[in-house]
Amino acid sequence: MKNTLSPSFSRRSFIKTSALAGGGMLIGFNLFQACKPEAKPPVDISQLNFNDFNAFIKIADNGMVTIFSPNPEIGQGVKTSMPMIIAEELDVSWDNVHVVQGALDTKNFTRQVAGGSQSIRFGWESLRQTGATARQMLINAAAAKWGVDASSCKTENGTIINANGDKLSYGEVVKEAAALEVPENVTLKDPKDFNIIGTDASNVDIDKIITGKPLFGLDYKEEGMAYAVVLRPPAFGKKLESYDDAATKAISGVQDVVRFGDKVAVLAKDTWTAMKGKKALEATWTSDSKLENTEAHDKILTDLLNGKEFKTMRADGDVKKAFAAADQVIERTYESPFLPHNCMEPMNFFADVTEEKVRLVGPIQTPAGTARRVAELLEREAEDVSVEMTRMGGGFGRRLYGDFALEAAEISKLAKRPVKVVYSREDDMTAGIYRPSIKYRISASVKDGKITGYHLKEASINSNMYGLIPNFFPAGAIENYQVDVAAYDSKITTGAWRAPYTNFLSFAEQSFFDELAEILEVDRIKLRLDLLQKVKGTTDERIQYSPERLENVIKVAVEKSGWGNAKEGVYQGFSAYYCHNTHVAEVAEVELENDVPVVKKVTCIVDCGIVVNPLGAKNQIEGGVIDGVGHAMYGDLSFKDGEPQSKNFDKYRLIRINETPIVETHFIENGLSPTGLGEPTLPPAGAAVANAIKAAKGIRLYKQPFIKHMKAKAPLG
Template sequence: MRTSSLAGGGMLIGFNLFQACKPKAAPPVDLSLLNYNDFNAFIKIADNGTVTIFSPNPEIGQGVKTAMPMIIAEELDVAWKDVYVEQGILDTENYTRQVAGGSQSIRHGWDALRQTGATAKQMLVNAAAARWGVDASECTVSDGVITNAAGETLGFGDVVKEAALLEVPEDVALKEPKDYKIIGKDAGNVDITKIATGKPLFGLDYKVDGMVYAAVVRPPAFGHKLVSYDDTAAKAMPGVLDVIKIGEKVRGLLAEDPSFSSKISASDKVVVIAESTWQAMKAKEAIKVEWEEETTMESTEEHDKILTDLLDGTTFKTERSDGDIKKAFAEADEILERTYESPFLPHNCMEPMNFFANVTGEKVNLAGPIQTPAWKAGLVAKMLGREEKDIHLEMTRMGGGFGRRLYGDFVLEAAEISDAIKKPVKVVYSREDDMEDGIYRMAIKYRIKAGVKDGKITAYHLKEAAVNSNMYGLIPNFFPAGAIENYQVDTANYESNITTGAWRAPYTNFLAYAEQSFFDELAEMMELDKIQMRLDLLDKVKPEEDERIQYSPERMKEVIKVAVEKSGWGTKPKHIHQGFVNYYCHNTHVAEVADVEIENGEPVVKKITCVVDCGIVINPMGALNQIEGGVIDGVGHSMYGELQFENGRPTANNFDNYRMIRMKEAPEVETHFIQNELSPTGLGEPTLPPAGGAVANAFKAATGNRLYKQPFTKTPELLKVPAKEIIG
């Protein structure tokens, strides 16, 4: 400890936090000094037994860089403390589905990663057995040590060279869940020390010698095109190296692959090349640009009317049709019909978009935060007229993705700029760039109609009208598909020049709220218990008779029952108002209960009880992080999230005028897992969609008002509690 006087007369006390916590902590192992043997694309084993496992998929905070190596290490039978993890590069020959999207990394990788670890272990055992002259079946493995029947031992490092030369066995035994020593145990984020100490990990950290920086002048609104620009003042500023125009190569790519057109602007753009990010961004402000309107300048009011007209119209694509809804509605005793509305949303990743490119005659080197590296490498190859084998792509850790980094328009920009200036370059967005030239969650309206005959739900019709829905519309084979005899799902789309795409939990992030809020209101109309009505509907679902059904009614009923029990549903004190939701998406079954209390005349979300069936939980600590983050994200965006457009331009471009949930507004999240031995499913997204519905249903219990629009704060009059109820 040391002390020094402060000018104000106080005292400053300083200490080394990490030494104070662990005074005898050993310095990190320098992996570069170890004598490694590349066992396969996933595993390297050093002579001293140290194991490095490569994580093949992009890491956007969902924890796969920790969880995927845990799966390999479990079957390899090495102690987790002896494992080091490195990020793999794009390698389409040795890895499959190197994608961060749809909460599918663990689900798709589960079997292959287990086989990888088990196969490597068997080869190591075979090598040890050959050295001893015994049968491999006589050997056992624990924590990276192979033991024979006589009690002799060899470490993995002792036999790795021989093992790597052996024939790869085709049929290996996998562990039973009861024997797991790593899977199912808490493991800290493998990058946490680097994150906490500021070591290079993220795209913004990536640097190479001779690299320059680029800031891009983008159209001020969707529907504008570049006419001319004056860069005189910018070029005279310190650190500015050049000002160029790009766009031609991207337009050529779009002509070849028009399916990408709704995800990227084809307009020309002006680019400042400078020695630093700050110099490039300041010089960008000095460029005088003339733009002109090329297409319709759209606004939120116009979208609102267009979507309503689509719902009222007759031009729909039918996604699923069971029975005869027209006849069922004609014969119904009662009909309930409601319309639900959601706005555009930006992604607002903590780390703004950025990417590095170095285009040379021999190679195209790319590096940065991207959710779909193989797709982007292929697009860059097409755009530059190169072979895909010429593209080398390194994945950095991402400061958030949520779907925004699926599309990689920033990757194309970096590659086109580097190709033009013949230098290594990094494109860096400002927050304003990120929000004004984004790829947004599309605005959507749902209209849901149900018919009741003799006290039973006999008809259900769901209609979607969306801006640029593309493939990101609703899911026709989720609940209540299969539970209602006459069931139809229709979609209608309005094509806009505003770029749209996947936003965390696409398809379901808004639909879950709309449908589950509707079910609550339907139960009230029918004077039924809300939970029992859902359970009764699930009893009618027969997946064995309808292969289209994607959810399990039995697993759904289980999460419902546990949520009722764990949340104290219906037994809480009078001042606590509860809202219930059950939902299935991304292969995972979830039930959530929101607890709301009245403070200063308005409802406040205090707690969310969340029950999840995601099969085997690889890393409980990481799973909890995903669940809690998804719930809070779902509550925040349903309460506050909204991006409007005026004349083709977003009305918010930074956090000073875009409302997000604040720390003090985040509810407590209590999580319960359904314990089973089924293969793991997704966790990055499934807890977000139900959160908005649970809150809306709890608000109804608290205020007596139903909410039909997101964000809920858009209709503040519906969040007020009658004065007589506050007094009561």
């Protein structure tokens, strides 16, 4: 069935409305170099005569199409998938499409942000409408040229065809089409007629990535630019009292030393020289009377859980009454450490601050917000600040904050020259911003073998805005249900980390439900499905998940994983979760090697609606699962006197390539609009692994990382 839209807006407003797709398309690439390093485009695009259709599309007079990507590309693949959506509705050959990175443009684009797994979801209808509207304008121009009714014409791979079989390429009518009024009615394709959406497309930058072409922030350079490396306080709570830069300035190639706040920047001709200069600085630091430690945090969070200063996020029924009347109350506490982001590409940014303008270039997830903060810092007008985006070697939430861009801007202003701030790995791991340490306490009341009450408490380091989601499962499934949060304000800077809110909560809740099933002596799958039955047909608009869709992924996971029928020596663990608008179920398979649990395979069922680019989607799913497994098993960051105790990969444990499980992915095909994909497969992974480890070793885990706490319970190997 075709979908007809009646936008009824002017050409100018169409540009603005289509920009709602600003959930993003991303970064520049040359499709014709994607397969063969020496392949060349069929034409020199720079010499083509282009006509603009809107903020997203340019069509040349030879029919070549350029699609602008306004949002940041952090490896989530939207630079490929979002242009695919436009190209589908525009009805052009994907081989004739070029994608170009757009700069920050708040007039034509909205939501130029990479975060929350929302780009495709927010952009779906607007991107389709963008392509379909341009296609209709081209049809209208061709119909006028032929003197026929536009409804008698169709398109195919960049060509308009009339009822007589006459053909005109898009390039032959593009000038006339660009001058037309925006059509009142636009017909979108029926999904069954998609030719591009739903097919595998390679990452549009893949050739440049693997051959080392300059794409990333670390690649960016300009003549006359200085490299800046920054000395920052060695611990949270320390301040710079004084410094001696004599030895630093004596190093050949060091160009300047600049203090700003409690930091000192060394500017040099190259990064290595700047790093040597930083190492030669002699600094004196003053400390707060009380610097924070991981052991102290443990007690602080426990005291918060035991205290009464909570904010209630949701309260259904009467939890206290249900608990008082219960035959049994089960209570468990789950603990997680701080985690750094550890993007493959450390933080970096270029800034050139002059009297006339402020020019910023680099990898950033929030270009508009960063531009605004830089303008405020420098006391400049917002229009003075421009941001050009490079591809990012990972973001995971760390590049939402832009503190490194502010550093670059401030140093450039003080030094009166263009600079590029570059972090070392040690800088990257010790400067913040971290996933906060959190404790969850979950309690359930049982009466006559049934769950009658559920109380979830969160105690978090810093703001609990990164904690609980009160309207996710099991909200609505249990009559007496309450969610409370409390936080301790720390000097340690924290923020969003991949799958914020849910990356640890999913482990806590799904582990708890597994243990409840054991205590109640009921099947763990049936327990979840029975709870979901109570949510079906709900009129509670606060409930964000679909019980039907969550039920379906659970049932498919049972089928596809061979749940309960694993061969001898293979132990399975189950988890199902909803976040970022997507429903996921996972089954982990663990084997014991020298009595140490090893995750061999994860079967992952994903309901994310229509899959635009299956190849890219599988990459996201597999990456999320492996990330979830790795951090649940090994990730740990502690503090002593305000100082991070892991500063590089010699002490911080990441999952290794020989430890990565096989990830078997299955999509639910339901024809519904796309939802998030970059993050939803990470949260369920930890619980699936923990539940499999319980099956393998009889150890019920309540703390991450698992390897550390299993060793504390019993020797491994």
